[in-house]
Amino acid sequence: MKRSVKNVPKGVWAGLAALLGTQAACLFLGARKTGRNPWIWGGAGLIQFPLPAIAYFILNRQDQKK
Numbered sequence: 001m002k003r004s005v006k007n008v009p010k011g012v013w014a015g016l017a018a019l020l021g022t023q024a025a026c027l028f029l030g031a032r033k034t035g036r037n038p039w040i041w042g043g044a045g046l047i048q049f050p051l052p053a054i055a056y057f058i059l060n061r062q063d064q065k066k
Helices: 010-034 038-047 051-065
Strands: none
Touching: 010 038, 010 051, 038 051
8 A cells, every 4th residue: 555645643743843843952952062063963953864863972972972
């Protein structure tokens, strides 16, 4: 059965927007606090989930160990 984007309920779209917005805000604020290009991390957080968050936390952890 073929599904179309038009058939996706509006609640799913709202949940996805909330998830991406929350991730972007968290990445932006965290990067701003550590001085690591907040606009780039925030923008990456708006595009997809969860790879930018995983990458940020891995890179941030490596910098803290040094």
